[in-house]
Amino acid sequence: MYKVKIFVTLRESVIDPAGDAAMKELKRSEFPEVESLRIGKYIEVTMAKTDKNVEEAVQDMCRNLLVNTEVEDYRFEIEEVVAE
């Protein structure tokens, strides 16, 4: 089995209204030291082992469904878990 962690971030050129709102609220309250805040997605996937190349499969999953590659970047980590 594989455990996959996918980190999806908005491109720097893309505005992030939710992140901006959170940043302003933090600055306004106790945390004026906050300089930037961006909210992305953290996706955890578990997958059975198959004959496929797992990296290619995750790339395809990201490009086809999980990531909007027009405005988002992504990276991922794959960990093989040996069943007990």
Place this chain on the structure above:
Amino acid sequence: MYKVKIFVTLRESVIDPAGDAAMKELKRSEFPEVESLRIGKYIEVTMAKTDKNVEEAVQDMCRNLLVNTEVEDYRFEIEEVVAE
């Protein structure tokens, strides 16, 4: 300056409709090997250095604003960045 990465995940007992929909679509298309998929948040924060304890400040930011601790868990990584 600090770069902080915050990973926010839904508790296992909490349903994740967006994650379930993405999982079903992946299984139905090319990826029947997907066994679970959960969508959380990945928050990147930059903060100026202050006299405060940075770990405590990030804990407070998470508990007070960024995380719904009723249904979400979180962990974070703090990296100190030395300006050039």
